[in-house]
Amino acid sequence: MYTGVIVAVHTLAAHAAMPSEAPRQISDAAGTKNAPVVMHERIVPEAPTVYTSPSVHEQQLHSLATHPQWQHLLFYKNNKAEVISDNFYLTQPKAQSTKSLRPYDELVATLQAANDKATLCRYPARYLWLSHQLPDFQVDLAACSDLPNANQQVSLMLVSSYLKNPASSFGHVLVKTRDAKAPFSDSHQAAVQGGLSSEDLLNDTYNFGARIPSNENGVMYALKGLFGFYDAGFSKTEFFKQDAVYSKNEQRDMWEYVLNLDTFHTQLLNYHLYEAQQARFDYYFIKQNCGYRSGEILELVSDIKTTERLGAWYAPDYVFDQLVEYQNSDEPLIAAVRYLPSEQTQLRATFVQLPKKVQTAINAFIDSEDISALAALSEKEQALATDFLILHRNYKISQDDTSEHRAIKKALLSQRFLLPADNTLATLPVPDKPSPALSNKTTQTKVSIGSNDAKLGVSLFVKDPLNTYTDIDKRFEAIQLTLGYDYDDNDVAVTDFVFLDMQQIEDVAQPLHGEPKLSWQLKTGAREDIFTGAHHSPYATAGIGAGIKFDDDMLGYGMLNTAVHDQELHADVGLELGLRVKAQDRAAELSYQLTKRASHPAAQLTTLTLRQQLSKNNDARLIMTHGEDTYDSDGVSASAAWHHYW
Template sequence: MLEVDNFTQNIIEKFPVFIYKTAFFWRWLLLCVLLFYSITQIEAKTDNSKPAQQAESSRFLELWKQARERKLAQHPYWLKLLHFYSFGESVGQWSFKSDVVSAGFFLSANGKTDPEAELKATLKALLSPSVNNPDQDARCKFIARFNWLRSKLDFPEMPKRNCPLFERWANLEDSTGISIIFVSAYLKNPASTFGHLLVKFNSRNRLLGHSLLRPTLNYGAIINPDDNPLVYALRGLFGGYSGSFTDERFYNFNHVYGENELRDMWEYPLNYSAVQQHRITYHAWELLQNVKFTYYFFLDNCAYRMAELLEMAWDDTSRINTSGAIWAIPVDVVFKLQKFRSATNGQSILGSPQLIPSRQRKLRQRVAQLSEMEQTQLKALINSVNHLDSGELRSVPEPSRARILDALLDYLQYVKKENQTLLQQKERNKLLLARSFLPIMENNSSADKPKPPTEGTPPMRFRFGAVVNELLGPAFEVGSWANYHDLLGTESGHLANAEVVTLDLRIQVRENSFEVTHFQLFNIQKYALNPTRISGDFEWSWRARAGWERANFGCLTCRQFRIAGGYGGSVSLAGKDLEYAFVDIFGETPKDSWSATTLGFAPHLGMTWSPLESWKIKLEGGWFKSLVGPKKEYFRSRFDQRLSISQDWDVRLEIERLESLEAKLALHYFW
């Protein structure tokens, strides 16, 4: 018994060791099995992937062979998609390369300068779908490239790829077309002096169907808000800013331009085919992927880039932008679009425009429809909201009262402040409550409706005519300006009572001489009126100009640089006239002596009158007196007439006195 007990005791003592060693063995065995299985699977996958890689390589080589045979790397549309330009075709282009400065836009390291390398890299990326993020797949991110290449090459059958972000943004199934929106000039900001362009994607979708909710594309400079005006101007002129596309709902742009900056907008539907609309939409999506360009105020601006986008409709060499141009302005793009014809019906792709009036125009339209009695009541309400409860207003018939309150609501919206006081909010609520008990009145928005930009004169002008000078005799004059519109010109499609002229050059040719007599860098004038005659609807008139002119008309070579600007007031007494008074500050310096620089002031009186739409008269006189520098005191006057022959032609008679008299009869061609 004792031996058995010892044997049992020995087993009991060694049993845990046995269990531990056995478990250790099985753990190692299990680890070896798992390792063997993993290696086997990796080898199997490697062996299985070899045919897939070979098949993928075979597909790429076949597509690449087709692309080279069909010379797609040099195809105009491929170069459009990559924004490639040759030397001189675009500002800052000194070699054959893309305008895009964002590295992420290119799939090849050499894509910016080598369209063939970019084509090769694009084909490889299209055949290698991204599993993790479908929106970053090449077929989604570069959807315009994919769809065009698929139409040109014999792509193999590929699994369907959904692009959630693009599909939600483009909403192609409910698309009803594309519109271009011309935003009128805004003279308080140099970058908006010639207007602005937007592209709107229209839809019948129940969520995006309203015009204010539709996706709208904008292009602009990415500016530094801390830059002072001088730095801002220099960087804008010489490419110191990047430019990019952004998209927002249209109501954001309507708020900025129509409500805050008081700018009218004109929406033109574009009669593209469905295929052409899709091409534009595809490339717009590509440009929204944080793609940047170098921004130049005069050329690589909103007009140039929006026209470049709309050119994507055509897969040939068709261009809206002029190759080698030194400037691009928004209204010129609209005029050029007018010349393109639809392939289906032969009509212009530019549809009939619709006015989107500014808040100021809405107010003036409302007030213009009021009778004299109603305007009196409106002014009383503006002076005191307590007039709302007066017996005088309550005695007014309900339709008249409704029109008065509608005009008052428009006025309050026009003069609104960002942060209303509690009292102002209560007064507005009280006004809205009173209006809710009155009948709904139709607003005759056709009143004071301006003509669209495409019915005005084109922006550029060529001039030739005859000159008679009482001292120098006769001469022949030629000249041109870069843009845009002068005060004597027809106002159809332009800012009313305004002038924006740049690079106005005139040359007089005589038998023995050839002289530049006038080169104006800019002449910007804004004559503000108060047609409603109510407080809050008032602005000062202002103007500024600079350039080289003759010191007097008795000589040809006595050119001097003159800069002037001032403020004043203007009124219209009969509707088709404008009377104004200004006080200008001016500076003059002759070409050969800075020490002879003169600074002074110059009060002016003037008027314009348009007896007919095609006929306009302008009369202005000013007295100049120096305050600093050589003493000067002289009077300058001029009398001008314009007679329009057609939209593109007019005749002008100009008589001006500056120490001696000079008269000109000139023919103008606008293009």
């Protein structure tokens, strides 16, 4: 299995007794950086457990054991082994003993087992890396029939947020592989013809997730996920299964970041993903989640620091923030970015490009489900409308797979066979949408100086609709705390705590019939009461309403709100109106809120916010408010704020 192996001590036991301190890093073997695995003739040594070649010294082995790539292969971080499953480590086969794992011992054990086919085929990344570091040590992986193609191109995929499930509000990360020789299909064109190419859909994806019992309720899921009561790991499946969940069922856009790696690092990463499937980890929803583990693999093949994050939280977006901001003097880490719109995005973008007459007939069919709605169209127009309706019915089936939907699809297909061939639908493009990773990071610190007070706030997770490259129709914030200093009272107090704040604006003027029209919002936390000024008043506010999108960068909305709290009468009702406008690195929002409590006059608050982006992760804002019948905001006040994202 190996040739010319190596160690200038007498026994492996002697190695294990040696101290592990050594220089932090060694350089790659000269001339082998881009070399693939070399398949050598197998040579069986006379004494496989004792190596006597003088070509490698003990100090070099200690250096190899402290090399960052070796420790990443072991999932060894901060002097601790992170794998909790049995039999992942050669020297510590029981999970309970991994706290005492030593990378040096594991290195020696790996070298010792090089002639064992089962071990060699189980740890191809380890042996590939060792053959790259030690020129005299070469392994033959050709006999390992279950290994993946090591030369597959590797991508990281960002899945957009999904507000209908708070657990998915931060987005998601997938790792995807593909044949580097196969050209990318045009995802937009392929989509309108019935899906991505078969080659693309059959590519492998690696998904990191927790193992959750099928009958787990939401409260237990949240608590256990926060405090590490689940274990998790990478699972491998074909991309079409992930596409069905995210693009078709949950209607989430995706962006594929193709990594720019040389031959050696491409092979190393493919083999590392193969090894990672054997490992189980503790799962923490806020930190050691899909973003953390998927981003960690980048540290194996580059000097990017995706997991060295200040704070005990980690949003999946952060991986792609780091990718976008990564600077390397040699070559960029991103080879290409491909936008994969959801099925809903594709349908809506295609529908608005159809002739008005065809749109009217399509909507009539959706309302009546009667094929006669298309009778007034020409044969060519009927073919175009029917092509769209077949895709629309597939979309409906992905949401609710019923016999009625399938019967309608069958009738549409039968009708389509009677019509002439037409390729018009396939020529309609889906506009490209910039990745949200081009926006700011997700953690926010804000400082504001106003005419009445000064405030300092921190938000762990923020998706602000006024920020550049964020969705104007969605707002999301979690775990926000604001301290305020009142000039008149010379007092510092917590003025606002937000546990969760979500808003989704749907376009009531959406031209495609049957699409969601109801807008909603939900906000919970504790705040200064608007009527009494009481600090730390817990509340929960829910609202429903309607919105209208004038274009991608301008919308208006109205909400009817109900709030419950701990103050007198324990409930308020209210009205909220808003208008948002964005233009490149500038944005503005005008909002009006009316709140009524039975024992008080209606409180009114009008706010104008003007935003100017200063850099990717910094912006300045001017906020002007006018209050009536509120505790401390009667009249006009103004403040200037600086937001920093990290």
